[in-house]
Amino acid sequence: MKGRTIILDHLNGREAAALMLDGQLEDLLIACDAPAPGTIYRAVADRPVKGQGGMFLKTPDGNAFLRQIKGMAPGDELLVQVTGYADEGKAIPVTHRVLFKSRYVIVTPNAPGINVSRSIRDEDRREEILAVVHDTIDTVPHGIILRSSCAAADDKDIADDLISMLALADQVLNDDGKGPETLVEGDEPHLLAWRDWVEPAEVVTDEGSFETHGVLDAIDALSSPRVELSGGAFAYVEPTRALVAVDVNTGNDTSMSAGTKANFAVAKALPRALRLRGLGGQIVLDLAPMPKKDRRGFESALKAALRADSIETTFVGWTPLGHAELQRKRARLPLTELLN
Template identity: 85%
Template sequence: MKGRTILLDHLNGREAAALMLDGRLEDLLIASDAPAPGTIYRAVADRPVKGQGGMFLKTPDGNAFLRQIKGMAPGDELLVQVTGYAEDGKAIPVAHRVLFKSRYVIITPNAPGINVSRSIRDEERREEILALVHDTVENVPHGIILRSSCEVAEDEDIAEDLLSMLSLAEQVLNDEGTGPETLIEGDAPHLLAWRDWVEPADVVTQAGSFESHGVMDAIDALETARLELSGGAYAYVEPTRALVAVDVNTGNDSSLSAGTKANFALARELPRALRIRGLGGQIVLDLAPMPKKDRRGFESALKTALRSDGIETVLVGWTPLGHVEMQRKRARLPLAQALK
């Protein structure tokens, strides 16, 4: 199957969305019982965590943990937003800075200014988008980010989305309630797909489309830790309690450059492999042997692949044993857990 296809279906009774590119699974979203990233709470400060610079908060969904709590005291009420999924037995990760994100715009309270995505390089279109915003709203106290999807969108759709998100932001920010409460729930998979998968695609909404379009076969293939790479190389992507271990092998290639080729192939495939498996946290790469002179090129290839991934990932560096350490946001629930 050629082309880009978005499939909206259900998996084990849960809402799910899949993105296929030329018949290969590129992304997968599955609803869960855990609070979704983007959820906004009115929370109550509970108790500080000495030595970590954080505070446990009370929310309707249990304890949350907030870093950087300068000036906060137990009993204080504040707005926080879920930033990712918590590990088993740990508090929900939240941030004090809330964002209101939609298909075309992101509203950033207390950070005024209008910015157009740098992905839009057509200067004439950038000016048109800025003019549209100024014609639509005046004296907005919040920041506005115009997303890359605005480049080919209809102006009336952008304006409608902008007004809707500004209204939502005002409603939440001016809420006068008290005590722990969920003010906005994070977007479910079908809405997330509409919001973030904005490139042209065929959209299939029929029940059973996962089965008929190969998504179920792709998910079944993810039950093995083995990741096939180009040139006959392969890797094993294995989550443990402490971290995600990635082991790279050259396969049958015995040439002098086999290790370098296998490692560069991993750099291109790793973001997708982590994304569709829902893996984050600490990641350690046990690469195939390659000359130290090739390390910089490998880092560049990996960073390029990560930039187009959309999930915040930091390349920490090299260990004395030659492993590569990364820290990746837990923006997805691990696939094995989501399928339960």
Template identity: 85%
Template structure:
């Protein structure tokens, strides 16, 4: 099946959304019991963590951890936003800077200015989008980012989205309550799919859509740590408590360039493999043998693939043993936990 399909259904009673590209599973969102990224709390400072420059906070969902706490004292109240999922036994990661993100716009309190996504290069369209903002809001109280999805969107839809996000921001920021409280819950999978999967696609909402479109079969294959690479090579991705290990193998290819080809194939496939399995944190790549002169090209290919991914991943560097280290944001829970 050619083209893009977004399937909205449930897995094991959990709301879920699947993004299929040419019949293959490209992305998968599954609801969890943990606070979703984007959730906004009124939190209460509890106790500082010496040596880490952070503070534990009290929230309705348990302890949260905030870095960069200059000027904060126990008992202070502040707005914070969940930035990712916590490791087992650790506090919820939060940030003091809150954002209100939707399909077309991002409202950024305390960061004034109107910015248009750099991926929109048409000057006439950029001017049209700025006009939409000024026609919609007389006095702009917060910063606004117009997302890349605005490039082909209807101006009325953008204006409606902008008004909705500004209204939400005002409601949250004007809160005058006290004590730990959830002021806004992060988006569930169906809404998150609408927000972030903006390219034209067929939308399937009927019950049983996952089975009809092969999503369940694709999810079942993700339980196997092995995944095939182009050219007959393959890799294993296996999470441990400390890190995620990725092992690359050349398969039946015994040519002089087998290792290089397998590693470049991994560079292209790795973001999807990690994204679908919900893996983050420290990633260590045990690559197939290849000449040192090919390292720079591999690094370039891997960085390009990571930039195109929706989850932030930093290329840390090479180890003395020739391994590659990455640091990936814990934007999702591991698939194994959600299906367990």
């Protein structure tokens, strides 16, 4: 099956969305019971955490943890937004810098100005997009980011999205309620797919389409930690309580460059392997043997692959044993938890 296909269905009674690229599962979203990233609360400061510069907050979904609390005291009320999923037994991670994100527009109340995505390089189109903003609203009350999806979008769709997001921002920012309350729910998988998978694709919404389009088989394959790489190499991606371990193997290749080729292959494949399995936190790569002179090229290849991924991941550096370390945002729950 060639091309891009977005499949909207349900999995074990949960809303789910899959992105297939040339017959291969490229991304997978599954609803869960935990508050989704993007959820906005009116929260109440509870107690500070000495030595960590943070504060526990009360929310309708339990305790949340906020860093950077200068000037905040217990009992204060504030708006916060969920940034990711908490580890088991930990508080919900939140930020006080709330964003209102949709398919074409991101409204940023704490960062004024109008910005067009740098990936839109056609200067004429950039000017047209800015003109849409100025033709739609008289004043700019908040910061606005025009996303890369605006490049091929209809101007009316951009204007409608802008009006909708500004109205939502005003509603939330002008909230005068009291006590912990959920003001905006985080997006569910079907809405997330519409919001973030913006490249042209066939959209399938028939019930049972996960089975007919091979999504279930692809999910079953993810139960194995083994990831096949180009050239016959392979890797094992295995989560532990402390970190995610990635072990790279050269397979049957016994050439002098086998280790370097396997490592470059895992650099390309790793973002997808982590994304589909919902893995984040500390990532440690036990790479195949390669000369130190090849490390810089490997870093460049890995960083390029991570920049193209939708989940923020930072290359931290090398350990004395030659392991590469990454720090990845916990933007999703592990697939194993969602399937239980």
